[in-house]
Amino acid sequence: ACTTEGGDSGGSGGSGGSSGDGGGSDLSFAVITHGSAGDAFWDVVQNGAEAAGEDLGISVDYQSDGDPQRQAQLIDAAVNQDVDGIVVSMANPDALQDSVEAAVEAGIPVVSINSGGDRSAAFGAIGHVGQDEAIAGRGAGAELASGGATNVLCVMHEAGNIGLEQRCSGAAQGLGSDVTPVQIDINDLQGAQSTIASQLQADPTIDAVLTLNSAVAAVAVEAATDAGSEAQVATFDLDQDVISGIQAGDIAFAVDQQQYEQGYLPIVMLKLYVQNLNTVGGGQPVLTGPGIVDESNVDEIADLASAGTR
Amino acid sequence: MPLLELRDVGKDYGSVIALDGITSTVRAGEVTCVLGDNGAGKSTLIKILSGVHRADRGEMLLDGQVVSFGAPREALDAGIATVYQDLAMIPLMAIWRNFFLGAEPTRGRGPFRRFDAAQARETTRLALQEMGIDIRDPDQPVGTLSGGERQSVAIARAVHFGARVLILDEPTSALGVKQAGVVLRYVAQARDRGVGVVLITHNPHHAYPVGDRFLLLNRGRSLGSFAKGEVDRDELTRLMAGGAELDQLAHELERPTS
Amino acid sequence: MPLLELRDVGKDYGSVIALDGITSTVRAGEVTCVLGDNGAGKSTLIKILSGVHRADRGEMLLDGQVVSFGAPREALDAGIATVYQDLAMIPLMAIWRNFFLGAEPTRGRGPFRRFDAAQARETTRLALQEMGIDIRDPDQPVGTLSGGERQSVAIARAVHFGARVLILDEPTSALGVKQAGVVLRYVAQARDRGVGVVLITHNPHHAYPVGDRFLLLNRGRSLGSFAKGEVDRDELTRLMAGGAELDQLAHELERPTS
Amino acid sequence: MFAFFAVQSEVFRSPRGIANWLDPASTLGIMAVAVALLMIGGHFDLSAGVMTGTTALTVGIVAVEFGQNIWVAIGVSLALALAIGFFNGWLVTRTGLPSFIITLGTFLMLQGLNLGLTKFFTDTVTVGGIDDAPGYAAAEWLFASRLSIAGTEFRVAILWWVLFTVLATWVLLRTRFGNWVFATGGDEVAARNVGVPARRTTITLFMTTATAAWFVGVTLAVRLTSVQANTGIGQELIFIVAAVIGGCLLTGGFGSAIGASLGALIFGMTQLGIPYLRWDADWFYFFLGAMLLLAVLANRLVRRYAEAARR
Amino acid sequence: MFAFFAVQSEVFRSPRGIANWLDPASTLGIMAVAVALLMIGGHFDLSAGVMTGTTALTVGIVAVEFGQNIWVAIGVSLALALAIGFFNGWLVTRTGLPSFIITLGTFLMLQGLNLGLTKFFTDTVTVGGIDDAPGYAAAEWLFASRLSIAGTEFRVAILWWVLFTVLATWVLLRTRFGNWVFATGGDEVAARNVGVPARRTTITLFMTTATAAWFVGVTLAVRLTSVQANTGIGQELIFIVAAVIGGCLLTGGFGSAIGASLGALIFGMTQLGIPYLRWDADWFYFFLGAMLLLAVLANRLVRRYAEAARR
Ligand SMILES: Nc1ncnc2c1ncn2[C@@H]1O[C@H](COP(=O)(O)OP(=O)(O)OP(=O)(O)O)[C@@H](O)[C@H]1O
Ligand SMILES: Nc1ncnc2c1ncn2[C@@H]1O[C@H](COP(=O)(O)OP(=O)(O)OP(=O)(O)O)[C@@H](O)[C@H]1O
Ligand SMILES: [Mg+2]
């Protein structure tokens, strides 16, 4: 195995830098995702992976880059470092194909997470943990439809992101009618609020807003108030604000992918594979969601979310 | 037939009338001096001749043909080379690159045609040496040259490329006595080669020896055009000073006590 | 005691030795002319006096005290005002703003202290009018002025702020005969008020009448310092030209035929 | 510009619509004015966007994680912003390196700090619950209240924006410091030669930008009550864009505060005008780009026409 | 820089590690060189990043959706890139507006077009299956093959990068056009006064940047075989950063192609060096910023030292 010094625990975030500090094994896994730094969703995945690393005494190194080519280069870098296993999210499977196959060829077991489940086995990955964005989208759409929504605004916080597109089109399928997409900038929430409000003002018949990121949900609630609209707000993913929003009745529900599992489980799977050649589910994808969080179950989850695990 | 002829030319900058009703000729083998106060419009006239500005009124004739230069390139192609008052040099570029800017000598052919740097360096060094400027390093950026050295580069460039008409806007202003002498000698040489020269200067001691004809401007209008025979040096000086009593000044400048 | 004194001052730009072993004095009520070829180091000397550059060798004394200006601000505060050869003006800014740049008159107090624009405009207009420059609009950007007008603004500024020492680097180079006369008169006035003046010029006709003492530079070294009584005008001209035969030149410039 | 959108969309020209699109224009405007001053002074600040995030997060962390009074948090945040601004200015004047690259360094470092420290203190990537801090009500009144004018609620930030613009215009045109800013940006060497304290001016400008970022950051924190670690990233360019639309030269020495404000207004209008027209969201950026080009071109035509008429 | 990472990480300095971090540096370097030429000529191109996406998507759409031979697709893509470059240059020279704002307009428009047209043709936001197009093998050989040197596989893009740098350096320093580029960026008015065709030079430079974007776009399309609609967004700044690290002045008139290449190298090394050291990803940007500042400062020190020694 690679004997780099494993980052002198640069700071504090609790990365699994210090290799093999628990259970005697000196395994080292790399997690490489397409999330952008500071994204709330991927933050929970990272927490899951690092928690698993700590629990099992495995060194886990988390890296991410939204650009497919650079994500591929990060995989190559991990292969060069001779890690013992790689976890990779495959938003753009074609772009990663070469690098993933190279890793498999080099004898490194790979587990894919989050997206790309249909190509996972073909690339030689030992398993997939995740939830298809389209399935999650359909779940959200169906839930909205049962709540009586007919004209839904779908808030895209990143133009051209394939996962977000799948969520919106999935929601349209679940709803049984078209949704109206609108573009905002995730780093400018104040502008996002105005944009959502403008849509609600321009079309008063909108009766539901579906946000694809938990941070946007809170401003969507505000925007509805600003615009004097009665539209209900639903969102993907959880955070503190979303939970208190659900508790207060401002937010109807949140679609929870339970992405903590997408970080935690693959580490376990890799460890079992490396040490015991176990596989899970016969190569079939392991689904982590969608779970719907609404008034009925929000209170139990509230504490967990503040700890960064939901 | 005159080389260049201006007929009733005028030019405005916004509300400022910089030139109005100027008529003049530039003949081959003659030096035309343009004289006038600061802000009289001399540089503006030059810029019309060299294609930087287009005249707003009147017309310009080259070899008897009406022309209107849309860009300095066109004037250059017609054989008119100019030393601008602000010198038109790129401070960050090396001396030799500035020297040949816009007229780079090339070597090789097709895709391998390239700037002949060795020749350009050598020509630059020689041209400046002839003016009495000893450049230590032709790769020095123009911005680090002294004021007079910079002016010398601009003059040497214009002299080198001035095929038919050579225009000099206050070429000797920053030059030492020796270098100014060299420039005047160049002007005389060009004149003798049959080049038409337009010279702007505030120094009557420079204007009188080389000038063949003197065009006087005042606030954008012509005060008349004189041939050399019609005026002598002192009269010219008086004309340039707008009739002010210079002799009196000389007395004033002396110490009141001594 | 001299106002300013230089002792064995030297300055290099990289490998170029611009000045070496210069010793000189500037006395109150005297005009010191610095003469020399292009690139002799005159502007460099000025820049040391005015705090733009620090001397690499030697020392400078102000009122007998050793000083070393780290910034032009310090020299200005000591009452030394300078007209730089490149004029030190901001082309995009209005004339009156340039005029008072770094020494803005203010009105009001505390947080309401503000630039007294009306006064600044008026002062600028008057100062230029006195030099014979009639500015149509003091809000015109300096970049659109003619070369001589721009120089006049810089001179008027220095004269206005020159408390004890006034340094002029080729102030008359772009000026018309009349304007040059006005500047020389200013120099004489300042001298008579007891200001120490340092004047650089290439025109012996300008240097001789006002100069009290002449410092000759050649390639960065001093060729000696002469009091006015020691040389006459023709000798001075010959010294400035480095001994070249100027009379011969005058002949050469005449047409070979005529 | 306004006319175009107003004709097309009734809601856009309604008081509520106006209040809505003035809101993003206001915080953008405050930043654009400060950035314009800096650009006139000849420099860029790429860290201005992320600094709004840093200051907002600081308010959140000090108020929530350390349980301090919100005014204490706001004070700490200001001190931090001034320190960063000073650091930027000092490094730029000290090293003589382009401010573009120096502030890019600060930008990246702050981006990392924002994320790293937020995670360190909260274990997540958001700081929330700022409204529970003591003193919140007063802070809300100052930074995030709404003013009712003719029955429509306008954000108080719009008022601040107008104040900032007026103040900046006054400073630029009517004070010594303003003169120095133009001079430093126009030609730093010449300015220094006539005695302008160019370094001090530059550092002050960077600190001004930091102060504006602090103000916007606090407004964000108080208004949204929870702050994301990636707040403000990418905004720095929009500030520069607004300043440039408003006529600032990228090379320094020319521009105006009021122009930058108008630039922010044009940008804000365009950004929200498109959703008001309900044009296809996929083409949002296409329209944004096209509108921007048209606005700038129209702006230029109008100015030319005005200049020609004045003559 | 290299020394720092090499000492810290054994893998970083191994041939395989080098091949790994040279890869991002290579495409970045190709763009940085073109962008540097443009910056020397006094202009910016903010649309350079998104143009790599536009060209890659064009290749994909023409090859896959229209079922054309991949070489046809590459040709169409080149024609499009040249047209965009010409449009940028023409608008900049024609209107006299800052290129920053013009190319920002193109940037946003292309971003919208990329998304809108991709969705129009494919109904999703990716174009995939480029490897099924006829002629793919030859294109792959040219744009995306690997060269085996001393047992390690290096991407062919590295070779292209070196070629581009050499070519650009030669053009800059040894041709008339290069002289014109320096002059146009240094002082456009003066350059025009001595007869330099400044407009033509500017337009050519924009078209050069577009060509480089086309090359990188095709490389992406051929290598990844599927292209996302948001490819390249945000890269434009990194190109400029690499050029500035390499010594280009933002005000134009000064810089070098080899410097821009080194800038790309430094940036690429830092970007992959941090994962190699396995430093905490949360702090990635902090380290990136700090490294950048250090690299630039060190660079400056070394240059000073070299200059002092030369004297
Ligand atoms: N920044 C600089 N870097 C390198 N060399 C310089 C720099 N400034 C001046 N020089 C050189 O130093 C020498 C003296 O320059 P200086 O400007 O003092 O001359 P000068 O006597 O004022 O000449 P002129 O009469 O032409 O104005 C010249 O050879 C010039 O090329
Ligand atoms: N671009 C411009 N915009 C506005 N006014 C201008 C512009 N260029 C020149 N002027 C004005 O036009 C008049 C003539 O200027 P010009 O430069 O031709 O004078 P000049 O005779 O060359 O003077 P000098 O002897 O001082 O060089 C001046 O009053 C000047 O202020
Ligand atoms: Mg003139």
Ligand SMILES: [Mg+2]
């Ligand atoms: Mg000089």
